[in-house]
Amino acid sequence: MYQVQHFIDGHLDDGIGARSGKIFNPATGEQQGEVTFASVADVDRAVAAAKSAFPGWSSTSIMNRVAILFKFRELLLANKDRLTELLVKEHGKVWDDAAGELQRGFEVVEFACGIPQLLKGEFSAGVGGGIDAWSMRMPLGVVAAITPFNFPAMVPLWTAPIAIACGNTYLLKPSEKDPSSATLLGELFREAGLPDGVFNVVHGDKEAVDRILEHPDIEAVSFVGSTNIAEHIYQTGTRFGKRVQALGGAKNHAIIMPDADLNQAVDAMIGAAFGSAGERCMALSVAVTVGDEVADALVEKIVPRAREIKVGHGMDKANEMGPLITKEHAAKVRRYIEDGVQQGAELVVDGRGVKVEQGFEHGYWVGPTLFDKVSPNMSIYKDEIFGPVLAVVRAQSYDEAVELVQEHPYGNGTCIFTRDGDAARAFVQDIKVGMVGVNVPLPVPLAFHSFGGWKRSLFGDHHMYGPEGVRFFTRMKSVTARWPTSIRSGANLSFPTID
């Protein structure tokens, strides 16, 4: 049994909160650790540390800030196996999937190492007689991030490197379900030479989050999690005058056209629906087939493949899919499967009876599950299940398929499988979704683009990381300067124009 502590002002910290949470190994169902929950006073101490670190950090030269980020990247690489193991044991995802999550997080650190280029601003020489004008991006101050369980390292790395590179000081409230990697990130930042108080972690739940939302010294809040909480975070944070980006849940559709390369589409659906046990906000959970022939062929090809997926604990590298995060969540996913049956969908592969290796029977297992003939009024279509459940909806035309995506309240990711350039181009142009793939099932933008959904998948104006991340964590200042040696024209009381 281990204890996960906060990381405040450069030090591991027990806090004074009386409450704690249990950390389970989802593959065995056993409690393996405990995490200290922050009280209001703990959050206040972390914010105070970040606030007092801000003047020094924001005035540290940009090259010195970047030197620390380069060192941090080296340390991440050196500790990759250690981090991977933490993710596998606390989240449950399989080894290669955890390593992939880290890789995508490290890429944001690499992007942030280019911050001198990204913060160059804009300059106009000679906008008037002896007058120059420029715009520059300034850090906000203390910023906070609240992150979900499903990417315990990658999502914190979507924001921390950019926020810090821009000169902000930062407070992270990670998921209480798999908190260890967040504290380890703090220790690696310290080893990289980051001054105390620039990166802080408080663990906990609603109590800590509520304090973050109302704290007068926090300028901005970046949130990733489920939609109802995202909406609450956005409404409350903005009410307290903060800049907020709040990324929510998803129900991602793939449209499979009659001319698609079916084998490519099947490979893609297997990986994107069942990878990470479907606990990805970009998971493909709906396959919309255009025409019954495509539907029949797709289902026929997916069934044996779904049954062959090796389900088991993530430390065994032969396994391809791990357990769900908690006992309660596994029960919820099973309930959705039952609802699908009750509501008349055809259950073609049932993951509820999945068998796992001896010794892991008490883990939170639900195997790959496939429904055919799902209709839009069913809960397995309407709701984000966040489990390995793929729903096939049979449409008869491209227009009918597109209409489904447009009408769905979520708009995180989507993709189309086709060889038809016209159809693909129309889809890319028209679809009301933030991230779109053409024959690419998980169109997660690389670190130098930005990540974000539309509709009820994102509340706020900024997407995450990439250029949008830099915009979110800075505010613009515009300067107009006339030097004393320039021509004097006397006092002028009318509104300034520049000749």
Ligand code: NAD
């Ligand atoms: P969650 O909403 O339960 O928790 C997210 C964070 O909010 C955690 O830190 C949690 O402690 C905190 N929280 C939970 N309940 C709260 C409350 N009542 N008040 C204040 N804070 C609260 O989400 P989760 O289960 O950890 O993560 C899964 C969800 O996140 C899915 O819906 C998934 O789609 C979404 N997600 C979205 C993206 C994206 O980029 N859009 C990425 C990853 C995950």
